[in-house]
Amino acid sequence: MTPHRLLAALLALAGPALPLPAAANEVLSRTEVAIDWPSAQAEAAAAAPQARATADAFAQAAGANGIRLPVLLLPVEEWGMPRFVHQTQAYAAAYRLEGAQLSVLGWRSAIEASGALTLHHDVQGYESIGDGADYSLVRHGASYVLRLTCDEPLTDPRCIEPAFLSGAAAALVSAGGSEK
């Protein structure tokens, strides 16, 4: 057998056993997104007293120093001050409700997925997730998800109808965050 025929035979043997050519798999890149800070600051400056009260309470309770994206929270007078943690490029604010749990989660990066992923359906802000629901939005360039779960997710109206979570998303106010 000539070397070339031997190679062809080896390739033929290897070929059928290659269901997942891992070495060829493309690694998608993640990029930090640009925040539209003028827009975020203008929104904060024009905010209603309710929003300013939330920002003041948040500054006292947690502080926004070092959070490099606009922090959106629920109005403190209605929802109270959440427990809060941040990771420079991301944050989580946790609210405890009677029989339910609600978090506001923010971050500022995205995966460049052109050519790798295809959108087959419209992306709605509201989405059922089995044990609750998400409401997702992009504002000033940053990403936010309100994640709601219920102790009784199949019967609690807050988790099976969009009104409660959509209302919470509409009530979000700017509470801090800075470019530096």
Added chain:
Amino acid sequence: MMSRPIPLLILGLLLAAGAARADDRFLPPGDLLPGSGEGIAVTAILYPDLRFPLEEGPAYANSPTFGPGGARGGGGEECDAVNYSYPWRDNFCELRRSDIALCVSGGHFGQDLRPKTCEDNTHWAVAAADGVIAHVGRFSITLQSRDGTLFRYVHLAMDELAVAELDTVKAGDRIGKVSNDWLTWLPVHLHFDVKDTVRIGDATRIVFVPPYSSLVRAYGRLEQ
């Protein structure tokens, strides 16, 4: 002139053939169980540094719904050897009541993983990345990575979690034990899903993304 490169090439091909045989353990992404929906063949790795979300192998990616013992599995037992054998099978986009954004038709948000055995409350799920336990629900926990990615773990033994809401975790830290915690009976398994921001052309969307290829890669590292 060809005499030296050819043996080296043959050696390389033999090694590649051996590695390829190891990959027989993993069916390709998008290859759902027949009759369970239409998958999407996403070979791209979205999370190259993902820590496999179970502490130990072996583990088995397949469908607890359409496999033996599942609600739509046509009978059998959840501990059937078929469920605890290779090859792995993708079940992102598996049929559910509604469709999700990246699926042609289907609504399963993530990948189901069975641990080494079907024993309940025995096998640890661990953090898939450094981050924060951002949400603790009645039936699930969500880990937010430093980049913001939301990794969700469903059906853990929720009364015995190793973490609390807003705890900081490192990749590989124990989170909870795999169970079947839900409103109705389910096979013991971990439902693992990932929500993230993706840019597709001019569109920026926050969606559940397919984790299968990243899990295959992470599992390979677990075994090394």
